[in-house]
Amino acid sequence: MSVLLDNQFRELPPDKSVDTKIFLDNVSHIPAFFDCLGSKVFSIIKSDINGNITKIRAVYLKDPAKYVTLQDILEAEREAHQAEWPKVGATLALMWLKRGLHFIQILLQSLADGERDENNPNLIRVNITKAYEQALKRYHGWIVQKIFNAALLAAPYRSNFLKALSKGEEVKEEECLANVRQFLVNYTPTVDAIYQMYTNLNAELDYTV
Amino acid sequence: MSVLLDNQFRELPPDKSVDTKIFLDNVSHIPAFFDCLGSKVFSIIKSDINGNITKIRAVYLKDPAKYVTLQDILEAEREAHQAEWPKVGATLALMWLKRGLHFIQILLQSLADGERDENNPNLIRVNITKAYEQALKRYHGWIVQKIFNAALLAAPYRSNFLKALSKGEEVKEEECLANVRQFLVNYTPTVDAIYQMYTNLNAELDYTV
Ligand SMILES: CCCCCCCCCCCCC/C=C/[C@@H](O)[C@H](CO[C@@H]1O[C@H](CO)[C@H](O)[C@H](OS(=O)(=O)O)[C@H]1O)NC(=O)CCCCCCCCCCC
Numbered sequence: 001m002s003v004l005l006d007n008q009f010r011e012l013p014p015d016k017s018v019d020t021k022i023f024l025d026n027v028s029h030i031p032a033f034f035d036c037l038g039s040k041v042f043s044i045i046k047s048d049i050n051g052n053i054t055k056i057r058a059v060y061l062k063d064p065a066k067y068v069t070l071q072d073i074l075e076a077e078r079e080a081h082q083a084e085w086p087k088v089g090a091t092l093a094l095m096w097l098k099r100g101l102h103f104i105q106i107l108l109q110s111l112a113d114g115e116r117d118e119n120n121p122n123l124i125r126v127n128i129t130k131a132y133e134q135a136l137k138r139y140h141g142w143i144v145q146k147i148f149n150a151a152l153l154a155a156p157y158r159s160n161f162l163k164a165l166s167k168g169e170e171v172k173e174e175e176c177l178a179n180v181r182q183f184l185v186n187y188t189p190t191v192d193a194i195y196q197m198y199t200n201l202n203a204e205l206d207y208t209v
Numbered sequence: 210m211s212v213l214l215d216n217q218f219r220e221l222p223p224d225k226s227v228d229t230k231i232f233l234d235n236v237s238h239i240p241a242f243f244d245c246l247g248s249k250v251f252s253i254i255k256s257d258i259n260g261n262i263t264k265i266r267a268v269y270l271k272d273p274a275k276y277v278t279l280q281d282i283l284e285a286e287r288e289a290h291q292a293e294w295p296k297v298g299a300t301l302a303l304m305w306l307k308r309g310l311h312f313i314q315i316l317l318q319s320l321a322d323g324e325r326d327e328n329n330p331n332l333i334r335v336n337i338t339k340a341y342e343q344a345l346k347r348y349h350g351w352i353v354q355k356i357f358n359a360a361l362l363a364a365p366y367r368s369n370f371l372k373a374l375s376k377g378e379e380v381k382e383e384e385c386l387a388n389v390r391q392f393l394v395n396y397t398p399t400v401d402a403i404y405q406m407y408t409n410l411n412a413e414l415d416y417t418v
């Protein structure tokens with residue numbers, strides 16, 4: 001996830017379109033974020049997200065000139081799949097991927113904002129739980145929610161997490177959080193733009209897994 | 210998993226060696242077993258097991274004439290990887306795969322033996338828990354054990370499970386259990402033989418995930 005902070009997302013153009021190739025390059029560093037969480041339990045999530053990225057990339061590579069922006073992909077798939085759409089192809093993969101990206105965004109923002117459990121200042125469970133509730137919980141049935149609660153116990157200590165974010169170097173907390181804030185400058189608008197696109201195209205689904 | 214009962218394992222030869230090609234053909238029907246459990250929660254396990262099979266097959270296909278039996282693979286990898294072995298390659302994949310196979314064996318045997326929770330006769334949690342405790346629990350850290358407990362809540366009712374085992378046809382319980390017993394006739398000795406091979410070659414590890 002050091003890797004994450006090293007890979008600043010690109011600033012969006014005024015029309016807020018997301019360039020597919022740049023987006024794929026940027027998100028390819030995301031799965032490593034889950035290694036920062038420090039437990040093999042999270043490798044399951046890493047593969048889920050890796051799967052999403054692989055699926056979107058496969059569609060893109062079929063015709064890079066046609067799929068310049070993410071919206072080009074969604075519109076082409078809407079045309080091609082009709083009634084099946086949007087629960088199909090790269091549209092579905094990006095629907096889920098954006099939720100994982102949103103989870104990360106809220107978690108990092110919450111840390112950057114200094115939100116913490118005063119009774120357990122070295123835990124990040126409150127931050128993870130906030131991110132989960134806002135980004136994912138509504139898409140998970142009660143059993144997966146219970147599994148989340150169990151997995152939460154594998155969350156790293158705040159100090160270890162910040163250290164991992166800084167490539168394992170001992171940097172001052174403030175320095176690390178400054179990097180997080182810098183990362184969020186372009187990351188957050190990109191995630192927002194994808195959500196807005198799903199709303200505009202009426203491509204969002206709310207089924208649970 | 211109907212598919213499972215339809216695919217009888219081969220009887221072992223007197224030397225208890227397991228033919229790699231036949232074994233791979235037989236276990237390729239196993240992942241579908243987890244669809245019988247009826248919840249998407251189990252698709253995670255399905256992919257883990259699929260991954261094991263893919264890894265073993267990839268090694269086999271590199272030189273089918275060299276890897277006629279599973280033991281040929283383990284011995285070749287022991288030679289090739291030295292100190293890294295047995296936590297490597299198809300040896301590691303089969304180490305985990307056999308635990309999943311063992312889990313299924315104990316679960317089916319327990320059902321065939323008529324073990325049940327008299328207070329909840331239509332649940333199979335006692336059977337699943339027994340299989341988990343004997344085949345897997347010791348290889349799971351406490352967090353994965355907690356995740357198992359949550360996932361257990363997604364287990365199907367006994368009647369639905371037996372129906373799924375019978376390709377969704379309404380067969381009499383006794384008929385379905387007779388098929389299960391028939392399936393176990395060759396399945397159990399195959400699983401046993403693989404465990405015995407790991408013991409003989411001193412290839413078993415007991416680290417937890
Ligand atoms: C022996 C004991 C074993 C017991 C069994 C255990 C089973 C455990 C199962 C737990 C669920 C793991 C999380 C994965 C959940 C996934 O099911 C969902 C939906 O996943 C999507 O599903 C679609 C179809 O509906 C497509 O297949 C998508 O694939 S497609 O590309 O093909 O279209 C796929 O991503 N993804 C999600 O919910 C996304 C999760 C994002 C990351 C969230 C970060 C959370 C961090 C938590 C920190 C505490």
Ligand SMILES: CCCCCCCCCCCCC/C=C/[C@@H](O)[C@H](CO[C@@H]1O[C@H](CO)[C@H](O)[C@H](OS(=O)(=O)O)[C@H]1O)NC(=O)CCCCCCCCCCC
Nearest residue numbers: 041044147148151254260261264301302305309360361418
């Ligand atoms: C948003 C919320 C998200 C929260 C996050 C959720 C995360 C959930 C994680 C739960 C664990 C799921 C089960 C998978 C466990 C796996 O970790 C283990 C070891 O897996 C092995 O690991 C090796 C390296 O050590 C190699 O990679 C093997 O791979 S290799 O082929 O590359 O060598 C691989 O199979 N397999 C296992 O324990 C095997 C499981 C067998 C099946 C058991 C049946 C149980 C049925 C239960 C019914 C109730």
